Every structure is written in structure tokens, then in C-alpha cells.
Amino acid sequence: MPKLGVITNGISDDFEHALEVMVETGLEYAELQFLWDKEVGDLTDEEMTRAQSLVEAYNVKVSCISRHNFAGMLVGETQVGDANHTRHMEGLGRCIDMAKAFGTRLVRIMSFRREMILFGRNGAEKWVASKGAWDQLLRLLEAPVQLAEEEDVVLALETGNNAMVPSAWLGRKLIDDLGSSHLKIMWDPCNSLYANEPTYPDGYEALMPDYLGHIHIKDAKVDMPKATVEFCDMAPYLEPLATRLEQDGYDGVISLESVYRPDDGDFEAGYRASVAAFKQLFG
Secondary structure, three states: OOEEEEEHHHOOOOHHHHHHHHHHOOOOEEEEOEEOOEEOOOOOHHHHHHHHHHHHHOOOEEEEEOOOOOEOOOHHHOOOOOHHHHHHHHHHHHHHHHHHHHOOOEEEEOOEOOOOOOOOOOOHHHHOOOOOHHHHHHHHHHHHHHHHHHHOOEEEEEOOOOOOOOOHHHHHHHHHHHOOOOEEEEEOHHHHHHHOOOHHHHHHHHHOOOOEEEEEEOEEEEEOOOOEEEEEOOOHHHHHHHHHHHHOOOOOEEEEOOOOOOOOOOHHHHHHHHHHHHHHHHO
């Protein structure tokens, strides 16, 4: 049975308040991205001790350490071992230490910055594809995957709306090409809408059962020609996905990514407007 949780700063940057609301609304798994005014991996020892005490006090479990490791970097301008790559490797190392301290094996990474066309045929490979970008992505991710294998953790690579891997299909290809059981996909079906990938059955069947490590759920209306996105509360079209996850025995964590903010409210109000439908669909 899926385990339900939330990215805590989607409720509040005040970590204790986020935990309080999370427990009040019946969710058990906290995904850590920003705590107070810091991204995970940047907490001081004192802040770590405080965060661990709060997790214990509110009797919740930590599902994933979700720093934006390797986000926004152009593969064509990044080399293994350069200053930027090294900085993100150091951040990943801190996140791995943090994951162990919080009792989870799951650490998020991102897949650099998106190149729109990676492959082509019949001339497109010359004129419009970003030649060599995919192979460079593989080279840049070899060191993070090797570190995960050495530390016995699992990297959850998110399908990002502005990332080299925006779709479940590309996520599966990436894992096949890198060939490691320590790399899984953190599937955000909403983000994959930016790659024109239907959530179900396309995205689902690309990842289940062996490639899926974690799920983010949010909802949006995406208008690609107008470069416009509107976040909204949960929609019933997610029901087929929820049904198949239950039928197929998915037992990982599903995190509500609470990014919806109503016109007359704050993000906590958006969370409260969404959490009941989230629990009804996936609980």
C-alpha cells in the first residue's frame, strides 16, 4: 500500500509548523526540501539536531532528502570535476549523510538543464538535435551514481519540467544506459506534461515496476504555446493512476507537492484545499 506524505515547505517554511499541520491532516512521511530558510544539506549541526528532535516529537518518518542537486546546469558547459560539478557533488555528499541521519535511503538529484531535442533521424540528427548532450549527461551522472553505490543509498532522479529528463520514458532510458540499481526515478507526472507525456498509461507503464522510486503529485493546467502554467487543486483524471498503483502493489512513498495557492489564500490554504482529494485518491 502506498505511503502518503508531503514536501514540508509546501505547507510552511517553518518546519515545526509544517509537521504540525501534516500530522493534523493525517500524513506520515515528510519529504525534506527547505527547512526554515535553508535548503537541505545546508543545515548546521545545531539545526540538524533540532530537525531530528522535531521529527521524533511529531512521530513522522522522512521519505527523501530533496535538495536540487545538479539542477539548472547546462551539460554543454559542465565537465566532470569542474568547480560547479564539484560543488554539487559536495552537496550530494552532505545530503547522503543527512539521509542516513534521518533513516532514509532516498536522495533526490536533478538532471541538469533541458535540451529540447536530444535525438533525431533523417537529417534531424544534424540540424536540430543537441549533438552529444545525452552522452554528456551520462558522463556527468556517473560519479553521483558511483557515490550512491558506495554509500548504499538510492538516487531519485526527478522528471523535471526544465530538465534533461522531463519524461518517464527518458527516465527509463537513463537508468538502462547507466545500468545501476542505485538510481530510480522520482516521477512527477505533472512535470512530464511539459514533455507532452500522458500520465496514464504512458508514463506509468514506462516506469513500473522496476524504475519507479518515489512519486510527486501536484496538478496544473499547462499551456505550452503560451508558456503559461496555472497550478490548481487535485483533479479526478489522476484516478486511473491511483487505481493502478494500488492494483500493482506500489509500496513506495507518494508526496503531495503542495504548490497550489488560491487567489485569496497562502500555500497552507492550498495544501488544505488539496490534501483531502490526495488522500481519497491515493490512500
